[in-house]
Amino acid sequence: MGCTIRVEQPGLLTTIQDQGRRSFLPSALSRGGAQDSTTLATANLLVGNDESAAGLEITGLGPTLFFEHRVCIACCGAPVKASVSVGKDHSTPLPLHRPVIIPAGATIRFAHFLRGFRAWVAFAGGIHSPVSLESRSSHLAAELGPPRITAKTRLTLGPAAAPQTDRVFLRIHSASADQNTPPNSAALIAPKWSLANHLLDQWPVLTIPVLPGRHFEYLADSERSVLFGEQWLVEPRSNRQGLALSGPALKTSEMPQIMSEPVRFGTVQLPSGGKPFVLMSEHQTTGGYPRILEVISAARPLLAQASPESRIVFLPVDLAQAKERSALGLKDQLRTPAAIKEKLGW
Amino acid sequence: MDMSVSIVCDDMLMVDFGSHPQANLRVRALWALLQDRPMMPGVSPVAGMNCLAFMLDTELMESMDLDALALEIQGLAESSLNKSPLAGKALEIPVCYDAQFAPDLDRVARHCGLTSKEVVRLHTSGRYTAQLIGFLPGFAYMGGLDAALNVPRLDTPRPKVPAGALGITGTQCAIYPTASPGGWNLIGRCPLVLFDAAKESPCLIQLGDSVRFFSISVDEFERLWAAR
Numbered sequence: 006m007g008c009t010i011r012v013e014q015p016g017l018l019t020t021i022q023d024q025g026r027r028s029f030l031p032s033a034l035s036r037g038g039a040q041d042s043t044t045l046a047t048a049n050l051l052v053g054n055d056e057s058a059a060g061l062e063i064t065g066l067g068p069t070l071f072f073e074h075r076v077c078i079a080c081c082g083a084p085v086k087a088s089v090s091v092g093k094d095h096s097t098p099l100p101l102h103r104p105v106i107i108p109a110g111a112t113i114r115f116a117h118f119l120r121g122f123r124a125w126v127a128f129a130g131g132i133h134s135p136v137s138l139e140s141r142s143s144h145l146a147a148e149l150g151p152p153r154i155t156a157k158t159r160l161t162l163g164p165a166a167a168p169q170t171d172r173v174f175l176r177i178h179s180a181s182a183d184q185n186t187p188p189n190s191a192a193l194i195a196p197k198w199s200l201a202n203h204l205l206d207q208w209p210v211l212t213i214p215v216l217p218g219r220h221f222e223y224l225a226d227s228e229r230s231v232l233f234g235e236q237w238l239v240e241p242r243s244n245r246q247g248l249a250l251s252g253p254a255l256k257t258s259e260m261p262q263i264m265s266e267p268v269r270f271g272t273v274q275l276p277s278g279g280k281p282f283v284l285m286s287e288h289q290t291t292g293g294y295p296r297i298l299e300v301i302s303a304a305r306p307l308l309a310q311a312s313p314e315s316r317i318v319f320l321p322v323d324l325a326q327a328k329e330r331s332a333l334g335l336k337d338q339l340r341t342p343a344a345i346k347e348k349l350g351w
Numbered sequence: 352m353d354m355s356v357s358i359v360c361d362d363m364l365m366v367d368f369g370s371h372p373q374a375n376l377r378v379r380a381l382w383a384l385l386q387d388r389p390m391m392p393g394v395s396p397v398a399g400m401n402c403l404a405f406m407l408d409t410e411l412m413e414s415m416d417l418d419a420l421a422l423e424i425q426g427l428a429e430s431s432l433n434k435s436p437l438a439g440k441a442l443e444i445p446v447c448y449d450a451q452f453a454p455d456l457d458r459v460a461r462h463c464g465l466t467s468k469e470v471v472r473l474h475t476s477g478r479y480t481a482q483l484i485g486f487l488p489g490f491a492y493m494g495g496l497d498a499a500l501n502v503p504r505l506d507t508p509r510p511k512v513p514a515g516a517l518g519i520t521g522t523q524c525a526i527y528p529t530a531s532p533g534g535w536n537l538i539g540r541c542p543l544v545l546f547d548a549a550k551e552s553p554c555l556i557q558l559g560d561s562v563r564f565f566s567i568s569v570d571e572f573e574r575l576w577a578a579r
Contacts, residue, residue: 027408030397032546032554034488137548147488148529149548216360264400265485265492269363291399291485299360302409327361328417335409 008074008130008166012158016115017065019154020143020245021134022125024057025286029138033290036270037144039125040245040286040309043338044081047200048127050345051079051104053169058131059141061154063124065312067115068154075109076162077129077170083121083205083310089113089193097193102202104173104349106194120208122312129173130166146246146287176349198348200341204307209315210236214304214322214330218273218296220261228255232297236316237281245287248311254279257295265291271300271308273319283308283317303330354432356425362407364421365399366428374401375482375494379436379559381428386437388427394420398558400483400492403428439481439559444526444541446475446517446564447572452540455505459519459536462502470538471566473497479524481560489528489546491556496522508534515541515576517564526556542567542575 012019022045025038039045039062046056061068067085080087080101090096091111099105099113101124107113118124134141134151143150154160177196205211224232231253240249257279268274272284274294281297285308298319300308311317322330353369354377366381368374378398385396393411397404405424409415448471450456460467479493486492496519504520509532512518516527518535527533528545545555556562567575 030395030406031484032488033484033490265483266399266402267397267404269406289486290397302362331361
């Protein structure tokens with residue numbers, strides 16, 4: 006029998022996510038997947054999973070989960086307030102950005118975020134939702150994959166859940182000073198170290214580096230100063246498809262009529278209403294609105310943290326800077342697995 | 352003809368064939384060339400109306416040299432200029448044009464100075480080419496609509512268009528694969544599954560396919576719809 010987790014409260018928007026569907030752009034299906042796929046990959050590595058395993062994306066206000074079995078989890082991304090309780094015992098805060106062994110019978114209550122908007126929870130063994138089009142993830146816009154999590158959802162983990170949990174437990178246990186804790190203790194077990202996270206140091210301001218889009222040249226100087234000078238608000242109707250920004254309307258009278266062209270996560274469109282719209286991971290694959298900016302690839306994880314409480318500032322950069330940041334990001338991505346392996350000693 | 356390759360973002364390049372009347376044919380010629388000579392892993396071509404983009408998935412790429420890639424794409428695009436466009440498959444697609452499925456048919460007819468029957472006759476006598484797959488999974492923009500049927504989009508899009516609805520606007524027609532908001536003029540409904548996630552190639556209509564429509568009765572529609 007596989008390990009299961011019972012959802013008691015679904016939270017604001019909780020979905021099963023993985024690295025998404027990478028090969029269906031020609032069918033007009035965007036990749037979708039975790040809004041910050043790198044952070045979900047990291048969470049997976051922390052529990053001994055392959056980077057591609059499915060976990061939960063929690064948004065705004067997290068879910069309440071009841072653990073029927075002992076499972077190793079890791080929660081990465083924005084700092085979310087979360088507590089763990091077993092039976093009638095008083096609750097303890099859930100340590101973030103590291104593996105944590107959750108005992109059987111425990112309940113985790115994820116509450117609001119201290120900064121940011123999204124976090125990703127990986128479970129040893131991964132969530133075994135059915136695979137459709139190469140992924141276990143929910144693509145809400147395309148109505149593909151599992152529906153969003155409800156209070157009735159039971160999450161079934163993969164067969165590696167128990168052995169992997171034991172493996173991580175032994176690693177943490179052997180590294181800890183207190184070696185007297187018996188292996189099946191009801192206590193929460195987590196290492197003292199955690200992965201650093203500086204993504205939201207400027208919260209609630211998110212400074213998003215951008216390149217000029219294909220139709221940027223049609224914006225008058227006055228409009229450009231507004232675009233780069235404004236702290237843009239994120240409208241509550243924003244979703245996994247895109248962020249609707251609010252602020253002063255930009256003049257669109259000089260904007261050209263354009264034919265549908267391919268767009269991607271991070272493309273900033275300017276519809277005739279003059280309010281920029283930023284495409285997210287479940288974006289439409291083509292769009293007929295003028296595109297005024299392109300968010301550089303390295304800044305997409307920051308976009309994933311945009312909430313109605315945040316303020317978005319667009320920072321113009323050039324291609325050389327974009328490439329440099331992307332190279333740095335890739336280097337980090339290469340470094341993280343090695344760092345985790347070293348910390349867990351395998 | 353004018354053709355340019357540009358770097359749109361640090362992980363996106365675009366070949367633009369400009370406003371040339373043949374631009375869309377050139378997109379499909381380059382697409383055809385790419386079927387024979389696939390790019391390196393992590394580089395996915397996506398067709399637009401008069402352009403073709405290359406999305407880069409840096410995690411899947413062995414090396415990342417945007418300028419070298421732009422040069423390679425420039426070369427491919429140039430050698431595609433004298434190639435013929437992708438010859439897609441020929442499809443015959445059933446559509447029920449009954450009034451219950453065609454909320455805009457009368458208005459389209461009045462706008463064009465035709466009867467509803469004439470609109471249906473013109474639509475079923477045309478041959479259409481899938482110029483672009485976009486908007487929704489499996490949504491094919493089909494060019495080749497008779498000039499007599501040129502109607503603008505609705506001023507206010509409908510919040511919900513049902514799956515299978517056939518819409519027209521400008522010189523194009525399309526079928527909504529799933530229920531979605533939509534601003535095209537609805538003149539019929541198709542009972543077939545346009546996007547099937549259980550299939551290896553999930554889209555019924557693919558880029559470059561040549562499509563004809565034939566009219567079916569309400570009974571036939573119901574029978575085919577039930578068999579979806």
